[in-house]
Amino acid sequence: MANLIMLNIDGQDVEVEPGTYIIEAARKLGIEIPTFCYDQRLKSVGACRMCLVEVEKSPKLVASCATPVAPGMVVKTNSEKVIKARKSVLEFLLVNHPLDCPTCDKGGECTLQNLTFQYGPTVSRLSEDKFRFQDDPNQKFDDIKLGPEIWMNKNRCIICYKCVRIARDLAGGADLGIFQRGAFAKVDIPKEIKYANEFSGNTVENCPVGALMSDSFRYKIRSWLLKGTDSVCWLCPDGCNITIEHNQGRIYRHQSRRNDDVDMGFICDKGRYGFDITSHPERITVPHAVNGDNLEKVSYDEALAMMVHRFTEVQGETSALLLDTSLTNENAFSAADYFQTKLPGSSIAITSEIELNDIMSYGHLGLSVSLSELENADLVIILGCDLAVEHPIIGLRIKKLINKGVPVYFISPRQLYLGRFNVYNIRANYGREFRVIEDIISLRNGNDDIKINKDIKEQLKLNITSAKNIHMIAGGDLLT
Secondary structure (H helix, E strand, O other): OOOOEEEEEOOEEEEEOOOOEHHHHHHHOOOOOOOOOOOOOOOOOOOOOOOEEEEOOOOOOEEOOOOEOOOOOEEEOOOHHHHHHHHHHHHHHHHOOOOOOOOOOOOOOOHHHHHHHHHOOOOOOOOOOOOOOOOOOOOOOOEEEOOOOEEEEHHHOOOOOHHHHHHHHOOOOOOOEEEOOHHHOEEEOOOOOOOOOOOOHHHHHHOOOOOEEEOOOOOOOOHHHOEEEEEEOOOOOOOOEEEEEEEOOEEEEEEEOOOOOOOOOOOOHHHHHHHHHHHOOOOOOOOEEEEOOEEEEOOHHHHHHHHHHHHHHOOHHHOEEEEOOOOOHHHHHHHHHHHHHHOOOOEEEEOOOOOOOOOOOHHHOOOOOOOOHHHHOOEEEEEOOOHHHHOHHHHHHHHHHHHOOOOEEEEEOOOOOEOOEOOEEEEOOOOOHHHHHHHHHHHHOOOOOOOOOHHHHHHHHHHHHHOOOEEEEEOHHHHO
8 A cells, every 4th residue: 555645734634645636635633625527436627627626835826626636735725716716716617607597407406506605706706798609599408308317507507528528538429519619618519420329327416517408307496496316227247325205296307326336427328317206197007907818906915815715725836926136135035035935945036138148147247256356357258238328337337447448348249339438349140159268268267269269369378368357248149
């Protein structure tokens, strides 16, 4: 472990690891430095200048989100210079920012709103007309649709680059970017495309203002009227932690609930915008019972009474429990445990589209490590798994590994594309992915006579022989 660095922040000493930014060292002491653009999960850009602090012997204020600590550094986060700088930053941001808080979706949970009340000037010194972005001279409404789910109001944007970094670092795309310069800089997309990827909703949740909006939530309800209930997303095996926000029995949105061991505070669009499943007209909301050849609705009391009666009649060998894959592990375990205890010998099954063969049994399914431990891999092999659909959050971990230089190989009849993240694709005919694995094992053992693309065989040989921590991830294409 590297030697810790000692510094002083607001009269308090703190020890942190080399490379730590001042803002993180301050948080370790419980000192919160205001910021718009900083997010420890994303690359720091120092764009908003709200986090300026005073460092002893420095000729000017420095951005605490982009300045690493140094031995003996003395930092002041609340000096007269810092307070004046914060007011100036907020005043500049508000020069052209529209005063539409009563109608803005972000009202009540807006970072700009909160920091202005806490640190900003009490009155404005400017009376000039505000600059307004207009893509069309006849444009009457500032909200522009960027894609199927995302709306953009360019006049509210404060150019913090969060959305651009999320689009680039999470999805690996370059379809969202900063156009023009200076006072005319704006977040936009090329005219030829629409903004859509499996993590687009994270740009809305992490936007510090109301510049980005979700079509499914936009102008539906005020944030302070919502109640939050902690839950776990059931739409894929990754199990992201979410908060279900609802009012009077209606669900309005899913928000992330950060768990660094699982999702790192990001959720995919399937989990974010799948909240309306619960209100689908075809959803079964009441119990049904078979009466002759008909399926009839019954009350919950009637259904429970029928179950209790049947439990007293049947034996374990003649009973079965069918569980759905949307159940959480805890619910599935509780139901299965009850059946095994009360009805010994009963059959328990889980619905699935996947038929397991002798080669791939239940005992071989699932990760052998936690999602966070997956980042310790020095080589990853993916077999027939569409990460965007089957394991979007594991896909985030894979992208982080690629950023660190870890080689990732994809074995499938089709090609895996992760945007700017480089993946080595090894084509294999359907049903013959395991033959490629056998060839890779032979290559590791010194046999070069294998049928793998020559362009990647030498690099694969080097990687597979030097790797100490190899992880394999199998998907639905392999198991069907």
